[in-house]
Amino acid sequence: MKSAPARYALGAVLVAVPLLLALLGPLFAGPAGPRSVSFATGQGHWLGTDFTGRDVWRQVLLGGRSVVLVALAATALAYLVALPAGLAAALTRRAWLEETLMRPLDVLSAVPSLLLVLLVAATLTPGPAALTVLVGLAAVPDAARVVHAAAVEVASRPAVEALRMQGESWQRTAFGYVARSMRRTLAADAGIRLTGALYLVATAAFLGVGVQPDAADWAVMVDRNRTGLFLQPWAVVVPAVLIAALSTGANLLFDAALRKGTRT
Secondary structure: OOOHHHHHHHHHHHHHHHHHHHHHHHHHOOOOOOOOOOOOOEOOEOOOEOOOOOEHHHHHHHOOHHHHHHHHHHHHHHHHHHHHHHHHHHHOOOHHHHHHHHHHHHHHHOOOHHHHHHHHHHHOOOOHHHHHHHHHHHHHHHHHHHHHHHHHHHHOOHHHHHHHHOOOOHHHHHHHHHHHHOHHHHHHHHHHHHHHHHHHHHHHHHOOOOOOOOOOOHHHHHHHHHHHOOOOOHHHHHHHHHHHHHHHHHHHHHHHHHHHHHHO
């Protein structure tokens, strides 16, 4: 088994490579050159060309932001909604308020996330911002249930009752004590949510939701270039590996943090 430092190092590398490519890649992409033969190798293209004859390396440099940033922003948005809702439901002493907050989320969780995205896309044409909101809201029900379940246990502790008797504000009790006590659970869940967001964003792009059919996007590259996989594999393998590396690396980092927290 890998030690915590090794997990940190491996996770950091796996996360850093796709993240840096997504953030800084467009700055180094340069202007588009003349198109070459589809699925060709060599000829000045060290990762070959894609299905339209474009340089694959340039497409990789340009294609990360639409996947990585949308997934990260959607995960953050999910917790911006789920954390207050789950804490409010767990800390309230009014059963009707807890039911009002949690039962609608249970109904939403019964609808598959991808189906929800496709239903909206059938009536609208979501761009990156709208896709971020859709993916984030699709993750809210499950994230809120995890927050609520963890917060109920913490809220039953004598320390929470002591804070109430001292007249501490709801915000200080909820975020200062309860949320901090749940940080290991939240960290574990965040890795799952980010992986789910990456999957959903990539699948949506694969189906043409939120991006143009020939856009510089890692998921679109996998979809559009798969017909030439055995002729020029880099156009599919490189973007697919980058998406998988970000997901795996994020979970390794969270796992290493949890193991360190357990030992300390």
